Amino acid sequence: MKLIASRAVPTHIISGFLGAGKTTLLQHLLSQKPENEVWAVLMNEFGQIGVDQQLISQQQGYAVKELLGGCLCCSSQLPMQIALSRLLSESKPDRLFIEPTGLGHPAQLLEQLTEPHWQKTLDMRALVIVVDGSRLHDQAWVEQNLYTDQLKAAQIVVISHIxxxxxxxxxxxxxxxxxxxxxxxxxxEADHGIVNIQQLDMIQQPLQRKIQPLLKQQSMQANSEDVPAIKQLPYHYVETSQGYTVAGWKLPKRWQFKFYDLLDLLCAQQDWVRIKGIFNTDQGWKSFNFNPQQFNYKSVEESIDNRVEIICQSNQDWLLFETELLACRLNEAE
Incomplete structure (x- = not known):
């Protein structure tokens, strides 16, 4: 469906983990709609029965559409594109809100909505993640991979239940x-979800993350070959933000690492601000959480993959680190 729009619609993604308070925030944002404008909402429920739509006022000036079943962040883009195209063409909104399921990956959704197809239609605003402040003490909750991935995608974090x-x-x-x-x-910090729309109305900074094959694989390619962007494991990425460089690796969960070799490698790194990782090791699944004051590691539940992320403020030899990381594997020849 081809969209014809006189101007791009300011578009807010309001995401967050399950039960964080996204819908409460959205209700307060919608209450700020000027009388002469039409605002639209695209809501995503993971299940087949929509509930949230019933919580959003259906009075004149709002257009609400639900996309049920699955996650619009990471499932086929076609249902999302059709639903969004219809919502925009039928409602012609002055402002649009998108609320993904709490099980979603908003970075993937943002990547989809900043593709050339949408650039003349959507004016993406800063991605918002809602976090339940009353659960921050729960380490098992805040250390979940999905939770941390959502925070890394955020440009604005709204703390609810303060x-x-x-x-x-x-x-x-x-x-x-x-x-x-x-x-x-x-x-x-949002008292009962009350946030002024102006606090969220800022331009989304361009995504600078590019997911690519492991550096070791790239070094074996001819220089003339373009390095493909990929999303399957294993992969690495390097991104920059606010003066920091973040390098990360995600590796298949079946890969097992020698714990003490891995610990030695992480402890030997220089000029970093933060190191976090989780690995399948010969001592069981282990998480690593290093800051300049302390090096912490502990046994954890099985993860969906092996992963490590290093934040620093200076250039690093990432190929050397990756080579040494892969040398920590058991059965490396597999």
Whole structure:
């Protein structure tokens, strides 16, 4: 369906983990709609029965559409494109909100909506992630891969349920801001989901992450060959944000690593701000959480993959690190 629009529609992605308070925030944002404007909402429910749409007022001036079943972030793009195209063509909104399921990967959705097809239609605003402040003390909750992936995609983080935060939550909040300062531009504490739309109405900074094959694979390619962007494991990425460089690797979960070799490698790194990882090792699944003050590692539940991420403020020899990382594998020849 070809879209014809006189101007690009300001578009906000309001994401966040399950139960974070996305719909409450969205309700307060919609209440700020000027009388002479039409605002639209595209909501995504992972299941087949929509509930959230019933919580959003259907009064004149709002257009709400639900996309049920699956996740619009990472499933086939066609249902999302059709639903979004119809919503835009039928409603002709002055502002658009998209609320993915709490199980979604908003970075993938943002990547889809910034493709050339949408650039003349959508004016993407800063991606918003809602975080439940009252659960920040729960390490098992905040260390989930999906939770951390959502935070890394955010340019604005809205902390909800601040009236229920304990001293432990407050301390964890300060640590969270420090940990994600390379990613998040603004933090907003929302009392009962109340946020002024102007606080969220800023341009989305271009994505600078490019997922590519492992550097070792790239070095074996002819220089004239274009390096493909990929999304299947194994892969690496390097991105820059706010003066920091973030390098990451995701590797298949079946790959197993020698724990002590891996620990030695991570401890030997220089000039970094943060190192975090989770690996399948010969000592069981282990997580690593290093900051300049302390090197922490512990046994954890099985993960969906092996992964490591290093944040620094200086150039590094990433090919050397990757080579040494792969040398820590058991059965490397597989």
């Amino acid at each position: 009236d229920c935060m304990s001293d432990e939550d407050r301390e964890a909040y300060l640590e969270l801001k420090q940990e994600y300062k390379a990613y998040v531009r603004h933090w907003i």
